[in-house]
Amino acid sequence: MREWWRDAVVYQIYPRSFQDSTGDGIGDLPGITSRLEHVADLGADAIWLSPFFTSPDKDMGYDVSDYTGVSELYGTIADFDALVARAHELGLKVIIDQVFSHSSDQHPWFVESRSSRHNDKADWYIWADPKRDGTPPNNWISIFGGSAWQFDPNRRQYYMHNFLTSQPDLNFHNPRVVDALLDAMRFWLDRGVDGFRLDTVNFYVHDARLRSNPPSDWGDFPGNPYEAQNQIYSKTQPENLDVLRRMRALTDEYEDRMLIGEVGEMGDRQVEIMGEYTSGKDKLHLAYSFAMLSHDYSPGHFRRCIQTFMDKAPDGWPSWSFSNHDVDRHVSRWTQHGGDPVATAKQSIALLTSFPGTLGIYQGEELGQTQTDILFEELQDTANIAFWPDYKGRDGCRTPMVWEANADNAGFSTGTPWLPVKAPQAANAVDQQQGRNDSVLAHYRSALAFRKQREELRFGETSFLDLPHPILGIRRSTDTGSLTALFNLSDDIKQVDIDGTPTGPQNADVENGKVILPARGYVFLETPPASSAKAD
Incomplete structure (x- = not known):
């Protein structure tokens, strides 16, 4: 039997921005449930929900403080159960994010870990002594800027954080940590989820010897110092595969479940890791990377990504997408130097459906949605504020879904939305495209329907x-x-x-x-x- 995910179209929902049902300006689980018919009518096979877990929201939910709790911003566990039930009624699988490489610093595990060097969870996170001169143990850099090490005066040690200082990295060399994360996965599997999207899946295991990374081969110094290093020690360690095998063994206990991993890497190496992590039948079912989430809109680039994967992992399985919650929307990226956005949007879905593998669609791209211009005073993604204005952060791709062009906030919320709905985006609303054969929405529906009809495109x-x-x-x-x-x-x-x-x-x-x-x-x-x- 061919697994459902192999030819699936996965529609990513960013819960904060999909549909607000309460008027507080923030999308929620009941709001998502009320709009699932739109996703089913599009021709998608599954939804991927970005984090809705209990969190202080320093990184918009990617800093989890309870892996089995639902944030009150989004609703309740009963609301989640209702969402899953409705999705399944509509023939949609449900995939949820799992942010395991790091937690919030408010997670009870970290609160206990930092309390002393001698407690039950003292080694659940990555702690290291300072050098004799007080500097961090090595040269690792955070993706969000500065050192990847934060000094804690209570323990008189540094803890590692690949992202914000409020997102300490878990220690995957400790099997008890992996046990606890597997328990969290089992909780959601028992509630009927069909799969997990594993955030930063190659970041789990670090070099136990804490060796410094060598410099990368850069010409002009990059805008983010993180890119000046070749991260051969801070991530993508061989032991990472053992963690993936344990996760796969768990999901294999359940019928028809899947694991998709996000590979965070630079250059051609990211596609190679996709292949390595999906080869065989004991690790991830499929993986995606940022390879096609770039500004490169050339035949050679698309061909090289696909060919590299096929060469490196003939028995692996890829997932390809052009947009998500972390990058500028592809219509804006690919028309930055000219080109018609509508024609580009229509072409992009035809292009995506021609690729082998599982396909990913990010909410709003089926409307030809463009990047929102966010002003400094509107900024919510403060994680990247250090790089403003050269990099304006991720808010521009996270603005609310637009349903009705002339309604308040384009039908997203009756209150003040957490990010503004601006006129260029509202003009692309669903109600303006519904019933129009020449719309981007109609092209997405017809392209996905054509793919379902043609075994050549699916298999x-x-x-x-x-x-x-x-x-x-x-x-x-x-x-x-x-x-x-x-x-x-x-x-x-x-x-x-x-x-x-x-x-x-x-x-x-x-x-x-x-x-x-x-x-x-x-x-x-x-x-x-x-x-x-x-x-x-």
Whole structure:
């Protein structure tokens, strides 16, 4: 039996920004439940919920203080159960975030750990003595700026934090820590969740000897000093695989559950780790990285990501997405230097459905949503404030979902929303696109429906056509058929000579073996498996 997740489309919901049911300006679980039909009608197979757990919200829920509790901002455990029940009624699987590499400093585990060097949880976090001159034990850097070490005067030691100082890293070298996290996972599995998205999955285990990282090969010094190091010791350690095996063994006790991991790494290495972490049948079911969440909108980049994964892990499984809650929305990234946002949005879903693996969609992208321009006084993502204004943080991709263009806050909330709903975003509201065949929403629905109809796109083997920049040609084949997809990743008209019959969603003219692709154009063709193509 083929597992459901292999050809699934996973729709990411950022709970704080999806739908507010109480008027306090913050989205919540009942609000999500009330809008699940939108997700089902889109053609998604599953939802991924970003954290809704008990948290002081220093990093918008990615600093958990109770792994089995629901934050009062979002509702109750009964609200969560109702959400799962409704999702399952609609045929949607439910995947929830698990933020295990670190906890909040308000988690009872850390409160006890920092109380002394001699307590039951003294070694549940990563503690180290200062050097003789009082400086941190090594050169590791936090992603959010500054040292990855924070001095605690009570223990007279430093604790490690890859992110905020209020997000201390757990010590995965201690098997009791892993036991406790597995207990938390079991709690949610018993409540009916279908899978877990594992945050920063390659950050779990650190080098036990605390060796300093070497410098990376940078030219101009990067905007974030974290990128000046090659993090060969602070993360992605071999022992990480043992943790993943324990997690996989737990989920395998339940029927039809899955693990998807977020790989946080730089360069081609991130795709290699995706392969390493999903190869075989004893680790993650699938993984994704930031490889396609970048500004690189070129045929060579997309081909290299997919080909590298296929080469490194022929028995592994990838997940690809273009946007999420951590990066600028892809329509804005890919039109930064020109290009039509609507045409780019329509092309992007056709492009994504041509890729092998599991697909991820971030709330609002099905509307062609663009990045919101957040002013300094509107800033909520203070984790990245040190890099303002060169980097304005993640608020611009986290603004509320827009449902009704002319309603207060575009139908998100009757109160003051936690982030503003601005006119450029409200103009993309669901009600403005509903029933319009030329809308971005209609294109997403038709593209996902076409993918479900075509075994080539869901299960087929993948190969690439050797076409010059800016044309990407990708072929998906089964024993019974072959589809060739062509994408013009430029703002100029391009021609490709190829025999084939157009099918499914398209933005191209096809006649007598010639395909004319307008700016950001695309087409799917029924083609013989061995057919060739030539671009002019």
